[in-house]
Amino acid sequence: MAKLRAPGKPVRLAKGRVNAGVGAAYYERICLLIKRMHRDTLRTIQVHYRRAEPELAQDANPVTSLRDVLRKLRNKWSKLFNEQAEALAETFIKRGQNDAEGDLRRRLNRAGFGITFKPDADLKRKLSIATEQNVALIKSIGEQYQDRVQAVVTNTVTSGSNLGKLTTQLEASFGISTRRAAMIARDQSHKINQSVERERATGIGLKEAYWRHVGGGRHPREDHVKADGRRYFVAEGCKISGEYIQPGELINCHCRAEYIIPGYND
Structure with missing residues (x-):
């Protein structure tokens, strides 16, 4: 690809922007998975905790019976997050790449340069790494949620708290997960955008x-x-x-x- 040169003096290329819609769509898809996990977890734990409440009133320890429930929930949702993480990440990375390249092309056109970007091995490699990183981030959301659920249930049983307090704490854990998903989507959108723009910009000199x-x-x-x-x-x-x-x-x-x-x- 020919290297760009401006007639006479250097020209500043207009500053680009990040399409908020790319990150928003990514967040929505991750959040949908979190909501499904939370609803299933909350419903399952509520059912089993109601059964265990008589034991709590008698100072018995129902942790053993709840432990199996929590293990099954973790295995179930770890599998689902693992199955969907790659597709979610790949779609997001591809949309981010297309948006960044399109924005750079439009700015170059306004500056008087018509550019067509071609496949690039270095960019492909970096986007592959970014995809792996996002897969790991998505999986970590489910893992950290289940860790918090384990801690909340154990602490609630140990302290003898009621189901209402347990539900409130589980809802708080859900909020932590959705906020983290929002931060990941926002942060990764900027990272992908700037990484693609940088590769394409340096590729044209x-x-x-x-x-x-x-x-x-x-x-x-x-x-x-x-x-x-x-x-x-x-x-x-x-x-x-x-x-x-x-x-x-x-x-x-x-x-x-x-x-x-x-x-x-x-």
Whole structure:
């Protein structure tokens, strides 16, 4: 692919954006799986806990009978998460790639450059790694939920609390899982977007960029804010707080690169 050159002076390529719909769709699909798991877990535990409540009133220990129930729930939902994680991750990564490439093409067209991206081995390898990482993240949501359920049930039985308190704590655990899914979807959307854009930009000869801070969180990184407008070499990353990093690389970083199209006089 030919390397881009602007007539005369270098040109700043307009800063891109992340399509929130890609992350939202990813979150919705993960959340649907979490909701199914939670409903099944809550219903099953409520039924068995009601049976165990007479034992609690007599200071007996119903943990043994509930332990088998929890083990079966964990096995069931671990299997379902494992079966669906890869398809969920692959769909998300592909949508993220298409969106990032489409956005970059549109900005290049507005700058006067018509570009068609071709298959790229390095990009394919990096997206494969990203898919594996997202599969692991999805699986971890189910695993951590089941860990919390185990702890909640054990603590409730040990303290002799009633079913109402147990249900409240299980609902809280569900909330933790959905919030984590939202964070993963949001964070990974930015990571995939910037990774694809960076690969495609460097593939057409864009070697330098400006770091652009993009807000979005209640607690922005002060050093990222200060780095806004800093010029850097894309291959090594922008030096911030003593280390070279890429936009979107750190968790919940929404910063972006503003690429520089070199001029013929460079």
